[in-house]
Amino acid sequence: MQLNFTVEDDVFRAAAREWLLASVPAAPPPHDGPAARAYALAWLARCHAGGWSGISWPSEYGGRGLSPERLIIWYEEYVRARAPSVLDCTFVALNHAGPTLIACGSTEQKAFHLPKILTGQVIWCQGFSEPGAGSDLASLATTGLVEGDHLVVNGQKIWSSFADVADYQELLIRTAPGFRRHQGLSWVICDMRSPGITVRPIENLAGATHFAEVFYDNVRIPLSNVVGDLHDGWRVAMNTLSFERKTAAVGLQLDLSVKVEDLIALAMPAPGSAMAERLATLRAEAASLRAMTYRTLLREPATASDGSLVRLCFAELAQRVHRATMDVLGAEALIASQATHDYLESYSETIAGGTAEIQRNIIAERILGLPRVKAA
Numbered sequence: 001m002q003l004n005f006t007v008e009d010d011v012f013r014a015a016a017r018e019w020l021l022a023s024v025p026a027a028p029p030p031h032d033g034p035a036a037r038a039y040a041l042a043w044l045a046r047c048h049a050g051g052w053s054g055i056s057w058p059s060e061y062g063g064r065g066l067s068p069e070r071l072i073i074w075y076e077e078y079v080r081a082r083a084p085s086v087l088d089c090t091f092v093a094l095n096h097a098g099p100t101l102i103a104c105g106s107t108e109q110k111a112f113h114l115p116k117i118l119t120g121q122v123i124w125c126q127g128f129s130e131p132g133a134g135s136d137l138a139s140l141a142t143t144g145l146v147e148g149d150h151l152v153v154n155g156q157k158i159w160s161s162f163a164d165v166a167d168y169q170e171l172l173i174r175t176a177p178g179f180r181r182h183q184g185l186s187w188v189i190c191d192m193r194s195p196g197i198t199v200r201p202i203e204n205l206a207g208a209t210h211f212a213e214v215f216y217d218n219v220r221i222p223l224s225n226v227v228g229d230l231h232d233g234w235r236v237a238m239n240t241l242s243f244e245r246k247t248a249a250v251g252l253q254l255d256l257s258v259k260v261e262d263l264i265a266l267a268m269p270a271p272g273s274a275m276a277e278r279l280a281t282l283r284a285e286a287a288s289l290r291a292m293t294y295r296t297l298l299r300e301p302a303t304a305s306d307g308s309l310v311r312l313c314f315a316e317l318a319q320r321v322h323r324a325t326m327d328v329l330g331a332e333a334l335i336a337s338q339a340t341h342d343y344l345e346s347y348s349e350t351i352a353g354g355t356a357e358i359q360r361n362i363i364a365e366r367i368l369g370l371p372r373v374k375a376a
């Protein structure tokens with residue numbers, strides 16, 4: 001894909017490059033816990049001080065309102081500078097909660113929360129999935145019953161990333177008894193320090209504890225924390241997920257190209273060898289993912305199925321890149337290292353944010369026009 005950048009774009013790129021060069025922390029980010037929180041908030045505060053926080057947010061809410069072309073430039077420079085992964089514990093606040101509040105929140109909610117998010121003062125987590133509601137989110141069962149001017153919440157969420165260090169949670173609950181599936185849900189702001197909340201971290205394959213189970217035992221949440229209308233949470237949640245599908249993952253997708261180039265430099269494969277061919281294929285696949293990312297970002301209006309295509313290609317390519325890294329490292333990979341950690345974490349790529357099977361269903365039905373899968 002050919003992108004035509006203007007002279008002004010080149011000036012913007014130079015400014016981004018210069019700032020990143022001077023500002024990217026030398027130490028790598030911790031994987032989880034309070035150290036990960038402190039690191040991510042400090043980095044976001046630094047970005048804010050430099051004018052690089054909330055780059056895709058509208059300027060009236062403190063962001064920079066960058067065009068898709070400028071976002072591309074920013075993320076190209078961001079990954080080139082090996083800046084901290086965008087998928088840290090500020091991800092939900094910047095890419096889900098903030099944009100959702102901008103689109104659906106009240107004036108008071110925006111005024112209270114948006115500045116705290118942009119300046120790196122708070123961590124948000126997402127409380128959508130439940131033990132019985134992951135791919136089929138509409139079957140969620142956690143309830144919030146109206147009692148005076150509060151909702152009283154009971155139930156359980158799971159896989160809530162960084163819930164153990166979060167200040168707030170975007171919480172999707174069933175507030176209208178008797179309604180099924182997508183109806184009668186509400187999207188609420190849950191203060192994670194409310195009495196009745198228990199957070200139990202879950203250790204993953206790589207030994208990190210960055211997601212958690214969250215239990216709610218008569219947790220009282222003011223009705224003023226409902227975002228959008230009461231019982232209209234499905235519409236609000238679809239807004240939340242649409243941000244993830246469009247701009248949120250651009251940094252991760254472009255970063256894969258950098259990882260492939262780093263791997264080629266590390267492997268130095270003999271010309272014509274099987275490894276050279278494998279790495280060349282990965283380089284070509286990363287280039288095609290980059291082109292798909294640009295197309296999704298620049299296409300108006302983007303569709304949810306575009307997001308599924310890119311998400312699936314990214315997830316499966318990321319796993320191939322990390323697998324190849326292990327093969328290049330050989331016996332060295334047995335020693336715990338960042339590369340080994342990343343490889344083990346990459347197994348979750350085809351689950352998080354919608355599983356590979358669900359993405360394939362969406363592509364089959366909405367892009368290829370195949371018949372819909374009938375629920376059993």
Ligand SMILES: Cc1cc2nc3c(=O)[nH]c(=O)nc-3n(C[C@H](O)[C@H](O)[C@H](O)COP(=O)(O)OP(=O)(O)OC[C@H]3O[C@@H](n4cnc5c(N)ncnc54)[C@H](O)[C@@H]3O)c2cc1C
Pocket residue numbers: 125126127128129130131132133134135136158159160161162211348351352353354355356357358361373
């Ligand atoms: C690293 C990571 C971070 C996460 N962070 C969060 C978070 O912060 N907040 C949050 O709310 N959730 C989070 N999740 C949860 C994630 O959204 C769910 O794991 C995901 O939606 C899948 O749901 P599930 O685990 O319940 O699997 P299930 O939905 O039970 O699926 C089990 C298997 O059945 C397959 N399957 C299910 N339905 C179909 C179908 N119709 N057709 C074909 N195959 C099907 C799936 O593909 C999968 O292989 C995270 C997950 C991971 C791995």
